[in-house]
Amino acid sequence: MQPTNRSRRILQPVKLWFVYLSLCFALVLDLVPTGRLPGVPDWLALVLAFWCVREPLRVGMGTGFLFGLLVDVGHGAAMGQHALAYVLLAYGANALSRRVLWFPPAEQALHILPLLLFTQVLMVLVRLVAGAEFPGWWYFVGTFTGTLLWVPLHFLLLLPQYRPADRDDNRPI
Amino acid sequence: MRLMVFVAIALTMLVADLKFRYLEVMRQSLSVILYPVEMAAATPADLVRNASTYFATLAKVQKENAALRDERLRVGERLVQFEQMSRENTELRGLLGMAQRLEAHSVAAQVLYAARDPFSRKVILDRGASHGVGAGQAVVDATGVIGQVSRVYPIQSEVTLLTDKDQAIPVTVARNGLRGAVFGAGRGQLELRFLPANADVQPGDELLTSGLDGLYLPGLPVARVVRVERDSQAFARILCVPAGGVESSMRVLVLSRAEPLPPMPDPADALPIAPSGKTRDAKSATGDTASSEAKASE
Numbered sequence: 001m002q003p004t005n006r007s008r009r010i011l012q013p014v015k016l017w018f019v020y021l022s023l024c025f026a027l028v029l030d031l032v033p034t035g036r037l038p039g040v041p042d043w044l045a046l047v048l049a050f051w052c053v054r055e056p057l058r059v060g061m062g063t064g065f066l067f068g069l070l071v072d073v074g075h076g077a078a079m080g081q082h083a084l085a086y087v088l089l090a091y092g093a094n095a096l097s098r099r100v101l102w103f104p105p106a107e108q109a110l111h112i113l114p115l116l117l118f119t120q121v122l123m124v125l126v127r128l129v130a131g132a133e134f135p136g137w138w139y140f141v142g143t144f145t146g147t148l149l150w151v152p153l154h155f156l157l158l159l160p161q162y163r164p165a166d167r168d169d170n171r172p173i
Numbered sequence: 174m175r176l177m178v179f180v181a182i183a184l185t186m187l188v189a190d191l192k193f194r195y196l197e198v199m200r201q202s203l204s205v206i207l208y209p210v211e212m213a214a215a216t217p218a219d220l221v222r223n224a225s226t227y228f229a230t231l232a233k234v235q236k237e238n239a240a241l242r243d244e245r246l247r248v249g250e251r252l253v254q255f256e257q258m259s260r261e262n263t264e265l266r267g268l269l270g271m272a273q274r275l276e277a278h279s280v281a282a283q284v285l286y287a288a289r290d291p292f293s294r295k296v297i298l299d300r301g302a303s304h305g306v307g308a309g310q311a312v313v314d315a316t317g318v319i320g321q322v323s324r325v326y327p328i329q330s331e332v333t334l335l336t337d338k339d340q341a342i343p344v345t346v347a348r349n350g351l352r353g354a355v356f357g358a359g360r361g362q363l364e365l366r367f368l369p370a371n372a373d374v375q376p377g378d379e380l381l382t383s384g385l386d387g388l389y390l391p392g393l394p395v396a397r398v399v400r401v402e403r404d405s406q407a408f409a410r411i412l413c414v415p416a417g418g419v420e421s422s423m424r425v426l427v428l429s430r431a432e433p434l435p436p437m438p439d440p441a442d443a444l445p446i447a448p449s450g451k452t453r454d455a456k457s458a459t460g461d462t463a464s465s466e467a468k469a470s471e
Contacts, residue, residue, distance in 0.1 A: 031214035033286035080186030
């Protein structure tokens with residue numbers, strides 16, 4: 001597989017343990033108590049969307065559901081709130097996968113922005129219907145910082161696959 | 174197809190959790206698995222907090238120390254008075270043959286951080302079930318009630334603040350003993366609801382816990398009335414600000430009654446058409462709770 005479908009470079013196949021390791025690391029980042037600091041992205045949604053776009057056959061709604069439940073417990077949110085949002089996010093990202101991979105990373109981010117925004121709007125709707133307080137507009141800022149992080153994330157999460165097939169002892173990585 | 178299945182499961186869980194609170198067992202067991210992850214995640218926040226206290230200037234600490242000494246003197250004087258009065262109170266109550274005041278059981282705790290759920294106002298304390306914290310207990314700071322323990326984990330607990338939307342606490346107006354209930358109104362404000370438009374409440378009135386719910390100790394400061402609007406409907410719209418530092422205090426006490434209240438009477442037993450034996454039981458039962466409530470509110 002290539003970094004994007006237009007690229008000539010062939011990547012190593014993805015290792016499944018690395019996918020789950022990165023998801024768990026995103027979960028830890030999500031549980032960092034940042035209080036009411038505005039603009040903190042939903043790391044797990046971002047990484048989940050990334051792998052759903054890259055590997056639609058391996059990462060999908062089941063993974064989204066499982067990690068969504070863990071976030072629900074960790075945040076003390078309503079059970080199923082993040083699970084519902086991540087299932088729909090994974091579905092959307094899987095469906096977008098064939099199209100998005102033709103674009104360079106910066107333009108991929110523009111495709112991901114509405115998806116992330118949709119998950120947040122969905123969570124707000126679910127909680128407002130249940131009678132919670134509107135969290136304020138800064139709540140949505142996290143989506144935009146997350147979108148900005150797509151390009152560095154694209155580079156970082158593909159790093160293990162950039163390694164050459166034949167191991168060369170003179171190369172540092 | 175799989176999407177429909179997952180969405181259906183998630184929606185069912187949402188309804189089960191938000192409407193009926195069925196999923197607490199599942200939440201507790203998942204939280205045990207998540208606990209090491211949460212500890213790992215809390216480390217950077219701890220580092221930042223410790224670093225900020227480390228770099229606090231000496232002058233600031235000295236000033237704070239002086240302020241604390243002043244306050245200790247002032248409080249010490251009140252403590253002497255208080256001890257004298259409490260002795261006197263015990264004697265007087267003994268003379269009148271009344272029950273002694275309720276004993277409070279308290280656990281000192283520190284606020285670790287605000288919970289990350291942006292839809293509610295909750296904080297996490299560093300004390301949990303293993304330290305004797307239980308769900309439903311009142312959380313107070315030096316100036317008043319700030320909230321109520323809503324979930325207990327083994328060594329942490331989650332406190333729902335008074336300003337959380339629709340969080341309720343039964344109160345009395347200190348000036349005239351009028352009873353009511355204060356609800357979180359959102360945006361950091363409180364509202365004293367369901368009082369008639371002609372109720373005797375004025376801006377500046379202090380609101381204290383009434384203790385009628387059997388959870389809070391009576392007489393803790395809750396809020397101060399700031400605005401009363403009597404124009405609109407049958408109920409007055411009474412806005413209050415919390416007495417305690419609800420959004421700001423870091424060191425708190427978790428208070429509970431040292432001994433639980435007698436059990437509530439079964440409402441089914443109190444029906445006048447019940448068989449005669451049952452009615453007598455019900456009468457004595459309601460009489461007991463009424464008197465204990467009276468004691469509690471004294």
